[in-house]
Amino acid sequence: MADFTTLSNQELEKLKEDLLAQYQTFKSRGLNLDITRGKPCSEQLDLALDMLDCVNSSNYLTEEGTDGRNYGGLDGIPAAKKLFAEYLEVQPEELIIGGNSSLNLMHDAFMRAIVKGVSEDSPPWGKQGQIKFLCPSPGYDRHFFICEYLGIEMITVAMDDNGPDMSAVEKLVAEDESIKGIWCVPKYSNPTGAVYSDDVVERLAAMPTKADDFRIFWDNAYTVHYLEDRPAPLKNILEACKQAGHPERVFIFGSTSKVAFAGSGLAMIAGSAKNMDHAKKQIAFQTIGPDKLNQLRHTAFFRNMDGIRDHMQKQAAILKPKFDIVQSELEKALGGKNIAEWSQPKGGYFVSIDTLEGCAAEVIRMAEDAGVKLTPAGSTYPYMRDPSDRNIRIAPSFPPLADIASAMQLVGICIQLASIGKMIGD
Numbered sequence: 001m002a003d004f005t006t007l008s009n010q011e012l013e014k015l016k017e018d019l020l021a022q023y024q025t026f027k028s029r030g031l032n033l034d035i036t037r038g039k040p041c042s043e044q045l046d047l048a049l050d051m052l053d054c055v056n057s058s059n060y061l062t063e064e065g066t067d068g069r070n071y072g073g074l075d076g077i078p079a080a081k082k083l084f085a086e087y088l089e090v091q092p093e094e095l096i097i098g099g100n101s102s103l104n105l106m107h108d109a110f111m112r113a114i115v116k117g118v119s120e121d122s123p124p125w126g127k128q129g130q131i132k133f134l135c136p137s138p139g140y141d142r143h144f145f146i147c148e149y150l151g152i153e154m155i156t157v158a159m160d161d162n163g164p165d166m167s168a169v170e171k172l173v174a175e176d177e178s179i180k181g182i183w184c185v186p187k188y189s190n191p192t193g194a195v196y197s198d199d200v201v202e203r204l205a206a207m208p209t210k211a212d213d214f215r216i217f218w219d220n221a222y223t224v225h226y227l228e229d230r231p232a233p234l235k236n237i238l239e240a241c242k243q244a245g246h247p248e249r250v251f252i253f254g255s256t257s258k259v260a261f262a263g264s265g266l267a268m269i270a271g272s273a274k275n276m277d278h279a280k281k282q283i284a285f286q287t288i289g290p291d292k293l294n295q296l297r298h299t300a301f302f303r304n305m306d307g308i309r310d311h312m313q314k315q316a317a318i319l320k321p322k323f324d325i326v327q328s329e330l331e332k333a334l335g336g337k338n339i340a341e342w343s344q345p346k347g348g349y350f351v352s353i354d355t356l357e358g359c360a361a362e363v364i365r366m367a368e369d370a371g372v373k374l375t376p377a378g379s380t381y382p383y384m385r386d387p388s389d390r391n392i393r394i395a396p397s398f399p400p401l402a403d404i405a406s407a408m409q410l411v412g413i414c415i416q417l418a419s420i421g422k423m424i425g426d
Helices: 009-028 042-046 049-053 078-088 102-116 141-149 166-175 198-206 237-243 273-283 292-302 305-334 360-369 401-424
Strands: 095-097 132-137 153-160 179-184 215-219 250-255 267-270 340-342 351-355 391-394
Touching (some): 009 401, 042 305, 049 292, 078 095, 078 250, 078 267, 095 273, 102 141, 102 267, 102 273, 132 141, 132 166, 141 153, 153 166, 166 179, 198 237, 215 237, 267 273, 292 305, 305 340, 305 351, 351 401, 360 391, 360 401, 391 401
Parallel strands (some): 215 250
Antiparallel strands (some): 095 267, 340 351, 351 391
């Protein structure tokens, strides 16, 4: 495998001819593949089918005898609070079970902060002028969309394998009172697969912030989504915040959207008991209570954390071969050529590819022209602007194995062609 940077322009032109022929062959196949979103495949969803039979016309009472069909239970039934408190490593009184969408809970938490403030003694964010949020990038596009929609200015912070650049984060939050928080996907981060180091967690918890109402939005979406034998360890952010003297600093979010049924999961928000008491008072104006029958389904099906872990091992058996194909095809196409780097995640739903600077948008365009749809260029950065035009997010969970192989072969060809074009000035 020749290092492209060592090849002459003549050699690159010859290689380009060969690659264009391969590209045209792919175009002629009439592919129609979509690897843009991290959706569970049907085989994963099938693993939870028995959940549909856990609650029926003769089984709709909680362990305490509460009728799951009726109103009430604002913060969740006791069995669900106990199970998913363990899931997010908090106490039951530090957790609220919501509807089916953690993104909804994040959006609502922002709205409450803007309209009412993050605590009873904090002024509303919406009355403090232009507020800002730190956005470790590459990151999750839907987080960025919330900020953009609500008019919150986003500040990009670099990510590496240990998490966000903490020197930059610490400097920014210490100097600017208008910075009200930071987005974090701390485990198998979207899209890189990074797991935050203990040092990063401790520094986030302890760092001085000029804003007294600074909040960490800790989206632990992939806490049990491991591809290896066991999940990677992640230091408990709430405990770290308590030990650092900032117990109210973090809002933790999670869901079962990619654990059981993507459209019918359970979503949770967690934090200090004080934060959750404040949130419950506000949530009481929005709803009389969430879907308790769905909570019953989840607790009856999973029973305990061992049940969730067993279920996720079955999911890993389906997902890991797909991630292995991505790695294999990228290595075959790009290994040793010095034109791209890519993540090798141990969990989560994505693989992140960094091309040569200025090539990602062209790769995505060429791939779509040949029938493979990738996440739009810039999606992993605030305002859809990747400053280096390098990052491409791959989501291999949904398509069949054979389709993933074809898609990644085409992506490899497109990356090589875009790289040659960049190098010889096409």
